[in-house]
Amino acid sequence: MIDTDVIVIGGGAAGMMAAGRAAELGSRVLLLEKTDRCGKKILISGKTRCNLTNTADIKNFIAMYGPNGRFLHGAFARFFRPELLSFLQKYGLDTKAERGGRVFPVSDDARDVVRVFQKYLADYNVRIVSNARVSSVSLDQHSCFTVGTASGRYLSQTVIIATGGASWPTTGSTGDGYAISAGLGHRIVAPKPALVPLVVREQNLARSMQGVSLRNIRATAFQGEAARVDSSRTPDCDYGRGEKKFPRPPVLESRFGEMLFTHFGLGGPIILLMSLAVVEALDNGPVSILIDLKPALTGEQLRKRLQSDLNKFSKRKITGIMKEYLPAKMIEPVIALAGMDTEKPAHQVSAVERDRIIDLLKALRFNVRAPLPLARAIVTAGGVALDEIDPRTLSSKKVPGLYFCGEVMDLDADTGGYNLQAAFSTGYVAGESAAGFARSLLRA
Ligand SMILES: Cc1cc2nc3c(=O)[nH]c(=O)nc-3n(C[C@H](O)[C@H](O)[C@H](O)COP(=O)(O)OP(=O)(O)OC[C@H]3O[C@@H](n4cnc5c(N)ncnc54)[C@H](O)[C@@H]3O)c2cc1C
Known part of the structure; x- marks a missing residue:
């Protein structure tokens, strides 16, 4: 019954x-x-x-x-x-x-x-x-x-x-x-998976900055290899679910806010929000995430500011100058990515090296390998x-x-x-x- x-x-x-x-x-x-x-x-x-x-x-x-x-x-x-x-x-x-x-x-x-x-x-x-x-x-x-x-x-x-x-x-x-x-x-x-952290190919770089939590940055997901993405396409407004405007390819999604580095890659609020778009786009080919660490400044403004600091504090090491720009744990990895010696005094930093630093501050590049399971x-x-x-x-x-x-x-x-x-x-x-x-x- x-x-x-x-x-x-x-x-x-x-x-x-x-x-x-x-x-x-x-x-x-x-x-x-x-x-x-x-x-x-x-x-x-x-x-x-x-x-x-x-x-x-x-x-x-x-x-x-x-x-x-x-x-x-x-x-x-x-x-x-x-x-x-x-x-x-x-x-x-x-x-x-x-x-x-x-x-x-x-x-x-x-x-x-x-x-x-x-x-x-x-x-x-x-x-x-x-x-x-x-x-x-x-x-x-x-x-x-x-x-x-x-x-x-x-x-x-x-x-x-x-x-x-x-x-x-x-x-x-x-x-x-x-x-x-x-x-x-x-x-x-x-x-x-949706709302999931992302594993990147540049795992050593991510691991070297593990635990660093960034605020007020912009992360943008692009369809394409990180090295080939044109960073000037980074939008200045958010694209993604719940936003009124739609992104133009190759941009998949872009968010301003908080994120963090983990031992395997990228996590934190805005990365989770972008993750479903990334997971879906991985079916179509490589996906990269570019992080604009200074979204409030244009590349040109940042260049002027950095050059002025390099002039003003010419005897300081580049690592000391970068304290004004980056969390402590990110300084050495970013200087190394720019191909520079961490001991280099400010007055020896060439224009090319300065511009490499600017590029990294405006577009720190990662290739997404996969989401976490x-x-x-x-x-x-x-x-x-x-x-x-x-x-x-x-x-x-x-x-x-x-x-x-x-x-x-x-x-x-x-x-x-x-x-x-x-x-x-x-x-x-x-x-x-x-x-x-x-x-x-x-x-x-
Ligand atoms: C860490 C974390 C934090 C979250 N925080 C939030 C938040 O703050 N706000 C928010 O809106 N959402 C949040 N979510 C998402 C939200 O919790 C889920 O979307 C929501 O709980 C789904 O509810 P549900 O009842 O559909 O499924 P579930 O909560 O997953 O419940 C399913 C239930 O079915 C049972 N079950 C499964 N298979 C069987 C079976 N074969 N026989 C009998 N029982 C079975 C399971 O044991 C479970 O109790 C979070 C999720 C996670 C993982």
Whole structure:
């Protein structure tokens, strides 16, 4: 006998919201979670502060998901930021907005967000089975789903797949949902890493500057070998998701802000933002990243300033002069790249050497070898193809009674709270729709 109306597979942000909402509407809900507890990814999100959503208006909000963002209009029309914030407040969680419109719990503690969902699920008697990894879902001729786990099988009228992407596997998201969905006839857009640090060919150079965090710089991704890229094409405004203007080839994306050097290459906020464009462009050929360390100055202004310093402090070593221009750990690597001796006094620096330094300050060049693996990405791009899902209900267009929500779908966004809002919104709508479908079966 079927004693469950809705089975939710996966207890992340999307699955917990879906389970709670379906139960709130009167469905008997079973939540199957592969790990020992729900909400593990929420706990590490926003550096454990959980950036829940963003204050951006709907148009700019949707733009952060790229072309697939259109799909979210339906879910956002039903449950968006105001609804999310009042839901959280109802459960005692106050929020605050910070720089860039990022919304966090006032407590700065992601555990408080998980506590809200624990209470929500308990309030509406959602049955949770943890350590239950779903390995198969099938549908019999009576439109009843059988959900298989190592410890047993569960029957239900409807199933919601909320298994997340394939990144950060310690939180439970290992891409299981793709095989389950494909087994039910759904097309999967190849998963790829988004919001991911980049490995460069110039690893020794990156390693020599490891740990240096740069602010107020411009990084620009170009299609092409670093040595061949014309640095004068570096734009003076941002291009990329959520920006109004589109880049002209060979520019792929350009961002002003913070980045850092790691032992393998490049990381930090603006590199993560550019990473999906880089990953996609790597399929078409070499990709390079040029870093303008002094974007506020033109090459000519920088030349005048450096020449004046070389004249004024003519007895100082070049390394001493460069203290005004670079973080300490970058000075020797940059001087070496310019082919100069670090001991050289300023008055011996030739015009050619000075110009080489200027070139490096305006365009420090790296060739991207690859992104870090999918497991290390903040989100997974790709997933269950959206054209097979009804955006208003999150129901499968192929299998009646099947629903999707969260990152398992071919949806991903830049940082700023957008990924979690999409998970909450699609979870809410999937839960509501599955409950409605189960109710309609009872009436039939
Ligand atoms: C380090 C990090 C920081 C982040 N910070 C932010 C942030 O501040 N703001 C933001 O908006 N986004 C952030 N994100 C992204 C955001 O956390 C995710 O997009 C979002 O949590 C996805 O929610 P989900 O419910 O779809 O998937 P998940 O949270 O991945 O949940 C999926 C759940 O399904 C379970 N599961 C998987 N397979 C099975 C199976 N076979 N059987 C049963 N259960 C299964 C998993 O164990 C997991 O609990 C961050 C991501 C990372 C990795």
